[in-house]
Amino acid sequence: MYRWWVFVHLAGVFGFLLAHGVSVGVAFRLRVERNPERVSGLLQLSAASIRVFYASFGVLLLGGVVAGFIGHWWSEGWIWAAIAILVVTSIAMYAMARPFFQRVGLVARAMAGGSKAVSDEQFDSILRSRRPITIAVVGFVGLIAILYLMMFKPILGFGSVQRPPVVAAGSVAVSASGLAFDTSTLTGPAGRPFDLVFDNEDAGVLHNVAIYTNSAATTPLFRGSYVKGRATQTYHVSSLPAGTYFFRCDIHPATMTGTFVVK
Numbered sequence: 001m002y003r004w005w006v007f008v009h010l011a012g013v014f015g016f017l018l019a020h021g022v023s024v025g026v027a028f029r030l031r032v033e034r035n036p037e038r039v040s041g042l043l044q045l046s047a048a049s050i051r052v053f054y055a056s057f058g059v060l061l062l063g064g065v066v067a068g069f070i071g072h073w074w075s076e077g078w079i080w081a082a083i084a085i086l087v088v089t090s091i092a093m094y095a096m097a098r099p100f101f102q103r104v105g106l107v108a109r110a111m112a113g114g115s116k117a118v119s120d121e122q123f124d125s126i127l128r129s130r131r132p133i134t135i136a137v138v139g140f141v142g143l144i145a146i147l148y149l150m151m152f153k154p155i156l157g158f159g160s161v162q163r164p165p166v167v168a169a170g171s172v173a174v175s176a177s178g179l180a181f182d183t184s185t186l187t188g189p190a191g192r193p194f195d196l197v198f199d200n201e202d203a204g205v206l207h208n209v210a211i212y213t214n215s216a217a218t219t220p221l222f223r224g225s226y227v228k229g230r231a232t233q234t235y236h237v238s239s240l241p242a243g244t245y246f247f248r249c250d251i252h253p254a255t256m257t258g259t260f261v262v263k
């Protein structure tokens with residue numbers, strides 16, 4: 001479910017960039033275009049993309065907000081920073097772009113209509129404005145900053161450092177931290193398969209969880225694949241008969257051990 005909402009969010013982002021690319025292209029093309037009618041045409045092209053732009057912006061927001069709730073991201077700094085950057089960047093770009101494009105459009109339409117109120121030199125100086133470059137730089141920097149926040153999710157001083165895995169009812173959870181399991185006894189259900197959620201909190205360190213018949217560890221009942229921290233892996237353990245077994249990390253068999261009770 002979470003992935004689908006991230007999918008919706010990213011689909012919105014693609015639509016957003018696709019539609020806005022039209023306006024970006026127009027803004028840069030204006031700098032070299034001096035024919036008033038073609039300038040008007042370019043502005044109409046830009047205006048025509050604005051509906052798709054706002055629609056995809058809505059999809060982007062919807063996907064992001066819902067994914068934020070499902071992923072429990074709202075308690076972390078990065079998502080708020082990303083929203084703040086989105087709002088500030090949008091307002092700044094709008095405030096810079098709107099008067100510029102209105103002015104260009106007004107003058108271009110007047111000149112195309114035969115008005116001589118604005119000379120070619122004045123028209124040239126309006127179109128040569130560096131404003132489109134400034135707007136594009138602001139937008140690009142804002143997007144890169146948001147992309148960084150999305151990818152690396154820095155907590156920025158508040159929020160949970162650890163994201164505890166969501167453990168479904170009926171499954172067994174164990175975590176490893178500081179080269180030790182968080183418990184010396186695990187209990188699983190007898191006679192049916194169950195999930196064993198393993199959260200390896202040791203950054204860059206390999207651990208696993210393996211269940212053996214006894215502490216001699218010669219007969220494995222289940223051997224989980226190695227997990228490089230920090231990461232969470234859900235193992236699917238096949239049905240085991242009731243009994244008292246032994247579990248360990250195969251990489252640290254001397255220190256990371258415990259009793260696995262199946263009942």
Ligand SMILES: [Cu+2]
Nearest residue numbers: 207249251252
């Ligand atoms: Cu280990």
